[in-house]
Amino acid sequence: MAETARRTVNRYGNRPTMKDVAARAGVGLKTVSRVVNGEPGVTPDTERRVQEAIEALGFRRNDSARVLRKGRTASIGLVLEDLADPFYGPLSRAVEEVARAHGALLINGSSAEDPEREQELVLALCARRVDGLVVIPAGDDHRYLEPEMRAGVATVFVDRPAGRIDADVVLSDSFGGARDGVAHLIAHGHRRIGFIGDMPRIHTAAERLRGYRTAMEEAGIEVEDGWMSLGVTDPERVRRAAEEMLSAPTPVTAVFAGNNRVTVTVVRVIAERGRPVALVGFDDIELADLLRPGVTVVAQDAAALGRTAAERLFRQLDGGLIVPERIELPTRLITRGSGEIPPAV
Amino acid sequence: MAETARRTVNRYGNRPTMKDVAARAGVGLKTVSRVVNGEPGVTPDTERRVQEAIEALGFRRNDSARVLRKGRTASIGLVLEDLADPFYGPLSRAVEEVARAHGALLINGSSAEDPEREQELVLALCARRVDGLVVIPAGDDHRYLEPEMRAGVATVFVDRPAGRIDADVVLSDSFGGARDGVAHLIAHGHRRIGFIGDMPRIHTAAERLRGYRTAMEEAGIEVEDGWMSLGVTDPERVRRAAEEMLSAPTPVTAVFAGNNRVTVTVVRVIAERGRPVALVGFDDIELADLLRPGVTVVAQDAAALGRTAAERLFRQLDGGLIVPERIELPTRLITRGSGEIPPAV
């Protein structure tokens, strides 16, 4: 009796297995497998008996075992910086939709912009044998991924390119977008334009800085050191940087903000100071149109980034595509007012 | 020769297994396992040989097989409505952090507010044998989860309670928050107050409506039909609803918005009309403090919801907790201006 009880208890609580279903239905193990997977070659009567047994026992196939046998997990991993950042929510959702369309589940992880944590996450995902990876890299050396990619893990980088390996990557045109944004300010008469951005070791930050420099250079403006603030990322430091630029003896008359978080803080600072200062931000932000003035931004399409990357990933998995490619999506300048303010006299 | 080659190729590309490592290091299979898992009982010299073989072959343990053997997957599932919604980003991130602290990975899925899709997702996660589930329910009948929970899948519902089953749930105090918000408007002299919210079949929407009704009743105000708009969710319909309320012969002088998306649209409508209308919204929104007037909101702490739920989940997994509990987190009224506008004469 205790014997019987023990036999039905396994490590997953006491989930029935195909064996249990087979026993109850009075059929062989493989027949249950056939029914569960809708394979042909089962008489309606047998199928009914099996279905009843499944129902009665509450059987649910163990995909872990299935995965082990089949070799494909039907899951992909997404490693991004911070799921709480409004930029990554839509990106993640877009990846998920594509995965869903391919019958795959999405495992999500945040690297918190820490290269070590990125690697740890990626390798954990590889150990799970995800079929593919979409990575928004935090680090700049991804050689640790080479064995995995050789072993068949499809990999696409998004938002920033991979470091020191050759891999697919989907990017926004950070350089072009920043250049356009800064040129927009210049076209409205500004010459002393500040730039506040993230650490230049982050590819997008470096590219946007390059766009800023290029636009300035093209206009024949020499950039002064005090106009640029790099590597500031937390609101408090962004605030200080903005205030310094705006309070200098010859203050900047316009600011280009390198990403959504910077933009938000700069908007705050400007609002507090009362004096109008022109502003163009990289990344669109919600409600930007309702502020007075509306915030002019260089918008990138996060969902499109995610979708494009995921589609590319599944194309890798479906067979083709040996040559890694770099796909660049355009940005869009959205004028709403803040970028069209003329320089203070 | 072909024989040898074939032997090293398995279904995962050609990943080495512990067997391969063992062969190369000239030790037994189990010894490799011991090294990989840091188990005691291996001489330093043997360990070194094994490590070298692992390095040379690029071996990475197959967690699928491990999971099958051990019964725990060290992964939990999170089913929410839409990862792109700024409310769920921080929630998801909070769950992820807790999972990470417990060495677990997070599998994410969006139900798109579709009960069928929710069930499909949940069952897919159960088939993967996730150790636990955090669910923001879309449907109102979760009896399909009973066998899973009996089988030992830890389950916590968030934001809305489970339907027709007894399960842990972590909520914000929607009723109290809405009542406070509406009472705030009443305290500022309003009597004709509109309510725009989601479908009442969604628990939070129903509770917020109840809070609205209660506050009105407590103030002795009889609510007119035209003041309430339920089940509108897409921006276009919210817009129409708001405009109707504000253009009626005896228009409402204040609006209570039932969630973040409604609030945003109502802010737009009010801004376009020029006439000041009082507004209190449920859920905080970014930049709400920078609008003129600032948007007064009833804020809930999405991260706290996620964290609390995840911690509860792992406490379930760690053994204790048989009695399902309902945990309600308080909301916070943040006054910023829009809720303090007096009624138009």
Next chain:
DNA sequence: TAGAGCCTGGACAACGTTGTCAGATGCGGG
């Protein structure tokens, strides 16, 4: 030096599924 006890290493089964293959069954025709 023999025996006890400890430490290291390896053979083997098991986890729950799927693929292979061969056996059983039923049916029609010669």
Next chain:
DNA sequence: CCCGCATCTGACAACGTTGTCCAGGCTCTA
């Protein structure tokens, strides 16, 4: 009545790992 064929079914191995258990070699003590 038996043979051949098609259809359905089940036994068995394999996926890559971990848990159990035992063998062999070593040290230490009497």
